Amino acid sequence: MQTVLHTADSRGHASHGWLNSYHTFSFAGYSSRERMNFGVLRVLNDDTVAAGMGFGTHPHDNMEIISIPLSGDLEHKDNTGTQAIIRRGDVQVMSAGTGIAHSEKNHRRDQEVKFLQIWVFPNKRGVPPRYDQQTFRAEDRHNRFQQVISPSPDDAGVWIHQDAWFSLGDFEPGAAAEYAIKKPGNGVYVFVLEGDVTINGQPLHRRDGFGVWDTASFSLQADSNAQVLLMDVPMTL
Template sequence: MQTILHPANTRGHANHGWLNSYHTFSFGGYSDPSRVHFGVLRVLNDDTVAGGKGFGAHPHDNMEIISIPLSGALEHQDNMGNRGIIRRGDVQVMSAGTGIAHSEKNHNPDQEVKFLQIWVFPNQRGVKPRYDQQTFRPEDRHNQLQQILSPSPDDAGVWVHQDAWFSLGDFDAGFATDYTIKKPGNGVYAFVLEGDVTINGQALHRRDGLGIWDTDSLSIQADNSAQLLLMDVPMSL
């Protein structure tokens, strides 16, 4: 088993006033050659956007882009005609493929929106762009791992062009469980949203990240009330 630990206070940070963003991997003005990606996981940004503010229309291509709101409401619009608002409990995905332009803004003028923006390298280039969002029941991740993303439209959650599975857990203090990695050769990047957990003997705290590979499974224990995101991804680009 191999691991890499990214404590919360080692992340890149950019505060633009309207946008306060923490970068687990190199992004924008933050560049660290040792922290460019974890397997096909390329971007993990922890963003807070001020009321009424947001990102103007901008392009992407050949990337799977996942947004997970933590609080507030995030408004999406793209050049395919999609418009939507996502809130805590929702997950949004875009397959940028041959090219897409979209904008994201805080839907509310008087409160912040907090969300995770995650980019995953696809296993197919030049696919037809698409957009989707789904709502998940928070009670379905109480003391269990709730799958929110997979490689298949026939499986639970939104889907992406990659052999990746994402799961969320909302754990009571003392809860313990195991997670079996979905595909040989995959690793898992664990990101602690709230609280404290111990994974395979490694203590983790709020917004810490831990990458684990060359193993088949993880043991997870909540040291207190905790929320956890697991990203099970191929390690080879």
């Protein structure tokens, strides 16, 4: 087994007044040769957007873009005509493909919105742009992993153009779970949303990231009430 630890306080940080963003991997003004990606996982941004503010319309292409709200309401609009509000419990996917332009803003004028913005390199280029989102029940991830993203529309979760599986888990103190990596050659990047966990002897805390690869499985134990996101992705681009 190989591992890499990215503590919360080692992340890049940008504060623009209306936007407070922490970057696990190199992004915008934060550049680190050692922190470019984890396999096909290219961006993991932990964003807080002030009330009524947001990102204006901007383009993307040939990237799978995933948004996971942690609190508040995020408003999405794109040039395919899609308009949507995503909230805690929702997972949104946008396949940029041949090109798409979109905006994201805080739908509320009385509170901030917190969300994860994640980019994954696709395994197919030049696909038609597409948008999808699903709502997932919190009780279905109590002390276990709930799959929210997969490579197939016939599997659980929202699907993307990559052999990647994302799962969320909410754990009580002392709860434990084993995770089997979905595909040979994949690794898992664990992001601790809240609380404290231990993975194969490594203690992890709020907003720490931990990559695991060259293994078939690993074990997780919750040391407090904890919420985690697992991103099971190919390790080769």
